[in-house]
Amino acid sequence: MIATPDRTPLPREFFDRPVLEVAPDLLGRILVRTTPDGPISLRLTEVEAYDGPNDPGSHAYRGRTPRTDVMFGPPGHVYVYFTYGMWHCMNLVCGPDGKASAVLLRAGEIIEGAELARKRRFSARNDKELAKGPARLATALDVDRALDGTDACALSETPLRILTGASVPTDQVRNGPRTGVSGDGGVHPWRFWIANDPTVSPYRAHTPRRRPT
Numbered sequence: 001m002i003a004t005p006d007r008t009p010l011p012r013e014f015f016d017r018p019v020l021e022v023a024p025d026l027l028g029r030i031l032v033r034t035t036p037d038g039p040i041s042l043r044l045t046e047v048e049a050y051d052g053p054n055d056p057g058s059h060a061y062r063g064r065t066p067r068t069d070v071m072f073g074p075p076g077h078v079y080v081y082f083t084y085g086m087w088h089c090m091n092l093v094c095g096p097d098g099k100a101s102a103v104l105l106r107a108g109e110i111i112e113g114a115e116l117a118r119k120r121r122f123s124a125r126n127d128k129e130l131a132k133g134p135a136r137l138a139t140a141l142d143v144d145r146a147l148d149g150t151d152a153c154a155l156s157e158t159p160l161r162i163l164t165g166a167s168v169p170t171d172q173v174r175n176g177p178r179t180g181v182s183g184d185g186g187v188h189p190w191r192f193w194i195a196n197d198p199t200v201s202p203y204r205a206h207t208p209r210r211r212p213t
Contacts, residue, residue: 006164012153015075015094019101022094023049024173024192026103030111030165033141034157040113040141042131043165044105046193046200048178050091052100057178057185060100073097076153078160080138080145087135088144092152092162106134106179106191109199117141133201168194179204 010029015022026047033040050058052071059081060068070079071093079091079102091102108131110117117130117140124130131137138144143160152162178191179201186205193200 006166008164009153009155010076010162010164012074012076015092015153016096017094019049019051019094019103020190022092023047023103023190024170024175025167026092026105026162027173027192027194028166028168030163031105031108031141032161032163033113033143034159034161035116035142037116038113040116041111042108042137042141043111044108045197046107046191048104048106048192049188049190050102050104051190052095052102055185055188056183057181057188058100058102060102061185064100068100070149071100071102073099076151076162078147078150078152080143080148082145083135088138089134090138090141090143090147104134105137107132107193107199107201108137109197110140128198132199176203177205 026044029044031042052058052060055061060071064072070077074097075094077093079093080088082088091104093102095101110130114127120142121130121140131140150160151158152160172195173192174195175189175192177189
């Protein structure tokens with residue numbers, strides 16, 4: 001039986017923990033994106049942990065930069081980055097203030113505002129694909145760099161907020177290598193997902209990008 005989702009906002013203390021504790025605990029939580037056209041709510045089904053200076057796969061591995069400044073805290077804020085010159089991806093910052101770590105939101109189930117998400121994800125073949133992958137998730141929720149640094153735990157009105165939802169039993173949580181991460185960072189089994197959920201994205205190993213000849 002699936003528990004009734006709790007619409008209470010997650011407190012900042014939830015995110016003020018080690019990233020490998022926060023990441024699997026985010027499964028089943030609800031992300032609410034408030035837009036001028038109405039709210040879009042998503043139940044998280046897949047995430048990846050990135051552990052800053054301890055993780056070669058993290059953007060913050062080599063230290064603080066203007067791009068990664070948000071990752072260094074405080075916890076509970078949104079880190080948005082632009083990749084491949086095409087897509088945005090969304091993360092939630094966790095751990096103590098001053099230590100960079102974040103959880104990439106890889107996939108989810110749209111539970112409210114699907115009609116708004118469809119307008120942005122018109123290529124999706126069905127609603128299960130609306131937020132199936134981190135770039136698709138950000139596109140469906142209309143997330144871009146303008147939302148970088150948003151406080152998802154703010155008590156006042158905010159364009160992004162994380163609600164308690166319904167946590168997933170540990171026997172339904174799976175983990176494995178992160179998608180598309182190469183080198184030493186590719187060995188970490190820090191991708192977490194809900195078993196057998198149809199909105200979870202397929203795993204893809206890193207493929208080196210080849211320069212055109």
